[in-house]
Structures are given as structure tokens and as C-alpha cells.
Amino acid sequence: MFTHDPIVCGDSLSLMRQLPGGSYDAIITDPPYASGGLTTTERKASPARKYISRGRLPSFDFDTRDQRSHFMWSVMWMTEALRLTREGGWLMVCSDWRQLPTTSDALQAAGWTWRSLVTWDKTEACRPHQGMFRNQAEFVLVATRGSIGREQDRPRVFPAGVFRHYLKPGDKFHLTGKPVPLMAHLMEVLPPSSVILDPFAGSGTTIVAARQEGHTGHGIDVSPVHVQIARDRLANLAN
Ligand SMILES: C[S@@+](CC[C@H](N)C(=O)[O-])C[C@H]1O[C@@H](n2cnc3c(N)ncnc32)[C@H](O)[C@@H]1O
Structure with a gap:
């Protein structure tokens, strides 16, 4: 599927079902959170309204599921992700504070072993709330397919669990x-x-990082607009 192009356009669940089992070292992804509001009406609004937008970036679909269907759908794609990952391989999935409990339930229901939580501290540049804490962090749930193996067989790295980074617009x-x-x-x-799959690739950030780090990255996204943005980014890397 990825022989000619590292980014494929389509529904990730259908496409993942066509890939051979155990073919990835890691699934690293940032799925739609179906979050962004205290009420059902707010959550069902388009991402362009829910999330801060300066008007220049396109919106995307499938971000409006309610809590129960978001959980069920997460279990479905995470189960498929487990099948695609080799024994001892990784799932790293982004979430916000609202969906953290649902995401950790879903990945364990799908058969993953939850191991760690990496915090992305987006800094105080995030929107302040008077009399309330800033929601200045997003999270990456880190899980493995079974055992991560003996310590002596793992890379000799000791990465921080909090990553502080301001993402410039x-x-x-x-x-x-x-x-x-x-x-x-x-x-x-x-x-x-390593060979990495991002089934919700968006603008291809995971694939760009994989290339920079000497890995092979494959991406899927249902939105043709974002697939084109990702392809353009990758083409610019090559130049
Ligand atoms: C949170 S965004 C990913 C953003 C990405 N991390 C980036 O840096 O650009 C989630 C993406 O999932 C895509 N998506 C939603 N439902 C999908 C599905 N069923 N299959 C494939 N992609 C889907 C959306 O089009 C959206 O681009």
C-alpha cells in the first residue's frame, strides 16, 4: 500500500485491515479527540470553531463523536493497531485532559499494556482562564504490545517525561x-x-519526524486536503 507513496488517503480502520499483521515497530498517532467543549453541543461544533484557528488552516471531519461512540471507535482502531504491531512494539497516542480516561480505558480494552504518560507542556502562551488553571498540556499515552524486553536489550536513552515546547503558529x-x-x-x-504508522496523519508531522530520525514513516488520513499538505511537506523535506 505504501510502496509508491508514504501517505495514503482513506479511512484508517478500513485501510489498516488490509495491512499485514506485525509489520510495524510503532503506531504513533494523534487521532481526532472529539473533545473541545463542556456540553454536547459545543463538542459537536466543527474543529475550526472548537480549536483555536487563525483562519488559515482547513478544518477536518470525524471530531464530533459523543463519549460512548468515541470510546467504541477508539477500541476498534486500537485493536487493529495491536494486530499491526510486532511483539514488544509501541502505541503512542495523543490525548487532551478531557479524553485521557477514555483513551487509557480504550487502549487497555484493545489489549495494549499501558506503560507511561508523556506530557507536552505547551507553555504559558496557551489561552488563560480567569480564576482557573490554563489547559496548557496535552498528553501522549505510551503502551506496548506485551513485554518491552530485557533492560540490556533496550536503547541506552533516558528521555524526559515532560516535553516543554511552544509551537509557533x-x-x-x-x-x-x-x-x-x-x-x-x-x-x-x-x-x-524503525517502521512507524500514523493512521491519523493530518499534515504528516509524524512522518516528517520519522524521516528526520532515520525511521520509515507511513501515514493515513481521510481528508484529501490534509493528505496533499502532508505530501507537500515531505516533498519540501526532500529539497
Ligand atoms: C488531530 S488530527 C492529526 C494532526 C497531526 N498530528 C498533525 O500534526 O498534522 C487528526 C486527523 O485524523 C483524520 N481522521 C479523522 N478520522 C479519520 C479516519 N477515520 N481515518 C483516517 N483519518 C481520519 C482527520 O482528517 C485529521 O486530519
Whole structure:
């Protein structure tokens, strides 16, 4: 599927079902959070309204599931992700504070072993709330397919569990884009030349980081607009 192009356009669940089992070292991804509001009406609003947008980045679909269906759908794609990952391989999945409990339940229901939580501290540049704490962090839940093996067989790295990074608007290619340095940080625990899948690739940040770190990255996104943005980013890297 990825022979000619590292980014494929389509529904990730359908496409993941076509890939051979055990073919990835890691699934590293940032799925739609279906978050961004205290009420059902707020959560069902388009991402362009829910999340801060300066108007120049396109919106995206499938971010409006209610809590129960978001949980069920997460278990479905995480189960498929488990099948695609080799024994001892990784799932690293982004979440916000609202969806953290649902995401940790879903990955364990899918059969993953939850091991760690990396915090992305987005700094005090985040929107302040009078009389309330800033929601200045997002999270990456880190899980493995079974055992991570003996300590002596693991890479000799000791990466921080909190990653503080301000993502400049000019470095964002997606409404909810992640920083390349964050994705590269997550890859520190992987063996050299790992093969990584991002089933919700958006603007291709994971694939860009994988290339920079000497890994192979494959991405899927249902939005043709974002697939094109990701392809353009990768083409610019090559130049
Ligand atoms: C949070 S964004 C990923 C942003 C990405 N981390 C970046 O830095 O650009 C989630 C993406 O998942 C895509 N998506 C939503 N449902 C999908 C599905 N069923 N299959 C494939 N992609 C989907 C959306 O189009 C959106 O681009």
C-alpha cells in the first residue's frame, strides 16, 4: 500500500485491515479527540470553531463523536493497531485532559499494556482562564504490545517525561498540528530504522519526524486536503 507513496488517503480502520499483521515497530498517532467543549453541543461544533484557528488552516471531519461512540471507535482502531504491531512494539497516542480516561480505558480494552504518560507542556502562551488553571498540556499515552524486553536489550536513552515546547503558529500545518520535535522526542525509545504508522496523519508531522530520525514513516488520513499538505511537506523535506 505504501510502496509508491508514504501517505495514503482513506479511512484508517478500513485501510489498516488490509495491512499485514506485525509489520510495524510503532503506531504513533494523534487521532481526532472529539473533545473541545463542556456540553454536547459545543463538542459537536466543527474543529475550526472548537480549536483555536487563525483562519488559515482547513478544518477536518470525524471530531464530533459523543463519549460512548468515541470510546467504541477508539477500541476498534486500537485493536487493529495491536494486530499491526510486532511483539514488544509501541502505541503512542495523543490525548487532551478531557479524553485521557477514555483513551487509557480504550487502549487497555484493545489489549495494549499501558506503560507511561508523556506530557507536552505547551507553555504559558496557551489561552488563560480567569480564576482557573490554563489547559496548557496535552498528553501522549505510551503502551506496548506485551513485554518491552530485557533492560540490556533496550536503547541506552533516558528521555524526559515532560516535553516543554511552544509551537509557533507558523510551524503549524494543521488546525490541531503537533510539533515535529515532540514527535521526534517520542521516537527516542525506538530501535534504529524503525517502521512507524500514523493512521491519523493530518499534515504528516509524524512522518516528517520519522524521516528526520532515520525511521520509515507511513501515514493515513481521510481528508484529501490534509493528505496533499502532508505530501507537500515531505516533498519540501526532500529539497
Ligand atoms: C488531530 S488530527 C492529526 C494532526 C497531526 N498530528 C498533525 O500534526 O498534522 C487528526 C486527523 O485524523 C483524520 N481522521 C479523522 N478520522 C479519520 C479516519 N477515520 N481515518 C483516517 N483519518 C481520519 C482527520 O482528517 C485529521 O486530519
